[in-house]
Amino acid sequence: MSAHMNLTLKVWRQKNSNDKGQFVTIQAKDIADDMSFLEMLDVVNEDLTRKGEDPIYFDHDCREGICGMCSLVINGRPHGPKYGITTCQLHMRSFHDGQTIVIEPWRASAFPVLKDLAVDRTSFDRIQQAGGYVNINTGGPQDANNILIPKRVADEAFESATCIGCGACVAACKNASAMLFVSAKISQFALLPQGQTERYERAQAMVDQMDAEGFGNCTNTGACEAECPKGIKLTNIARMNREYFTAKFFRQEDVHQH
């Protein structure tokens, strides 16, 4: 048996990217505590739809905590009050009857609000397109054991690669900096042999794109690491800095033709 609760939601409503937007107070009635946060919003939306009102627009996809689509700043914390999970993995048992919950979209100039709580995160895609890939020649695949990779290094690269690109790091950062995301994407390639070909070009291109998108600058507060649902580490940012400065100061011949 699950307990039921009534909640007051203070939700950011905004018609489109040009609208100014405002907070709207909505009552969420009879919410079961084993619902996920998004299921709670589904219930509220059904209610709104029945009343002929516009449902709350929010991003979601897999609802398994692996796609990186859901977002929401809940009571001042990206992905809500728990550590290491996405909003879809947050359950209503983390809240109590009668509580007021403030729900806001990610706030960053590089993440413009599309509608209500959904933001446009294509700036992340453009950063990824700027250098977050490896070129592999066509032809028969070689034996995997031809390239030996120490387990430690493979694990480290894998941990960086677990970034799902949700943008919680940007949302949590007081400067709306994307450095945790970018550094994870740079690291996952910089650590592996397959990523060496474009290594220094990649670091420059992705940092340049990050700056061009208008993300802020890291102050090393560690908020991103604390709020990241995948536990991406700050060591990635130090690695990105090394990659970038090495590229800039010592490896220009790998980047430009002379």
Place this chain on the structure above:
Amino acid sequence: MSKSKPVLTSSLGRKLIMSLTGLFLCTFLIVHLIGNLQLFKDDAGYAFNNYAYFMTHFTPIKVVSYLLYLSIIIHAVYALILTTKNKAARPIGYDQYDGKANSAWNSRNMGILGTVLLIFIVTHMQNFWYQYKFGTTPYVEYRTEVSTGNQEVLKLDDVPSDYNGYVIYPEPGGIEVVKSKDLYRQVEETFKNPLLVGLYVLGMAALSFHLIHGFQSAFQTIGFNHRRYNGIIRTIGVWVFGIIIPILFASMPLYFYFIK
């Protein structure tokens, strides 16, 4: 992947400048502290005044001191540039922002702490650097009997007639005469003002919180983050730069106000 932006106008480049100027200023603190500890010597400022003259007239030190002033300015200007850009990166803020859930207070308020420090530095330079160079710092004459070490101190308010920066000469009877600007007395006089003592202690509190975050943050920005050395960097940042140095500096105005 093609042409890339110059390093110093990139986000990481600007951060690198913050980091390097910050670390340079940290090394200066050590030198400044060791010199100033001579204020605690009970010699009417003999050693301290000698040191003050050396620091303001030895060319290599003068060069470094101008680098230092430049570093302070660059550190502040880049902080302003970065803060402006950071504000622009989030034009609409959160209604609720639970910063304490994920980060330390001082790491989120380096700008405020830095502003307090800048106010402190300007006041500090006016109190001593400006007064010593261009202001009303008094003079002093030390007459030391070389054989016994007995010292007579004459406080002078006017420039000694033979003064040309710093005078040291023997007098018949085995007496060493030293005439110099009396920065020590300037310190004594300045720290009779409780408001200034308060500002200095506040400045050192800001320094403490600024460096507890700033010292280790500078290494992270350079790209130096290694499991083996992070512990020692954090320890030095917290204990040396965050606790020992600010407390010793803050003890100087308190010593002159309450004890001297």
